[in-house]
Amino acid sequence: MTNEKQPVTIKKYANRRLYNTGASAYVTLEDLAEMVKVGEDFVVYDAKSGEEITRSVLAQIIFEQEGKTGQNLLPIRFLRQLIRFYGDSMQMLVPSYLEFSIERLTSDSQKFREQFEAAVSANPLANPLANPLAVPTRQMFQSMEEQARKNMAMFREALDLFSPFSGQAGDVGKNAQASHELTEMRAQLAEMQKRIDSLVKKD
Template sequence: MSANGRNDVRLIKKYPNRRLYDTRTSSHITLADIRQLVVSEEPFQVIDAKTGEDLTRNILLQIIQEAESDGEPIFSSEMLKGIIRFYGPFQGVLTSYLEKSIQSVIEVQTQAGVQSTQAWTDFMQSQAPMMQDLMRQYVEQSKKLYLNTQNMFGIFSGFTGKTGGKKDGDEGQS
């Protein structure tokens, strides 16, 4: 056992036939089982059985994709488009924002002791429009700050913030 007691990371192997094998229980498991590990906060790692490559992130994305396909999705098409637009210069900003926001929600849930209750669901749904508006405002302010900084140094002169295309004789407006 390590000094912090963390030799308990569950190792899941993914085989070429797409089956997942839990080395702790010596049995095959499903994505639903891995989702339950996440929910119960049990540490695990998924690796490719042949190469040893860490596939944990890929498996988590698969679980999210399945959850988004079933029932009511968390991510609207507009939100997904917004996330895609963030890849590039603002990627770190969004990553940090989302991680902190999700951690804050988890902390509030834990403190209030209302995990998975209808009251919590109702509360979060009532807060969604406000949170979306705050995020939109934050994104707009960040975008303006970034573009103003770049324009101050003449890096993107002749480009607009809306299309990124050149406009002859036009100096994009804020």
């Protein structure tokens, strides 16, 4: 038995209304956004078909949040690059890398907050919240760029640890195929590193 809390079930009806079965109440996308922020997990199902549609609902929440003034988290360059990855040979690596990177950013968020606050204290005009035309200090960008490089290095190490070469010696054909696939993934990672460098470097 486990004491792990199960996700709340949300049902979406044809009229686009969302029903929280745990609270026995209708909710809005804003309510679901608040649930995410406080760490309350949920799964969304289409009330008619029973199909899980959590991904599309989360994407809709992001779309709504992005539409609010001053809450844009997804740069246009990032969105364009993300679209280019669809159907690309590296598509299979993108979700894992983005998930890995956002987890690292979350774990290091306090450090970045402290650096940001220190930068703003030293130079109030560098605060983009107080001055939308200003750009945060180069030091902070360099720190984030360095973190992106570390993320890639750790991602490569994780890929190496996942190497499926520990099978039986007789599985020559299987190991050879695995070796080929790992080589391809490493090549894809190298290409991804080049693309990331082009995104994080600022003139």
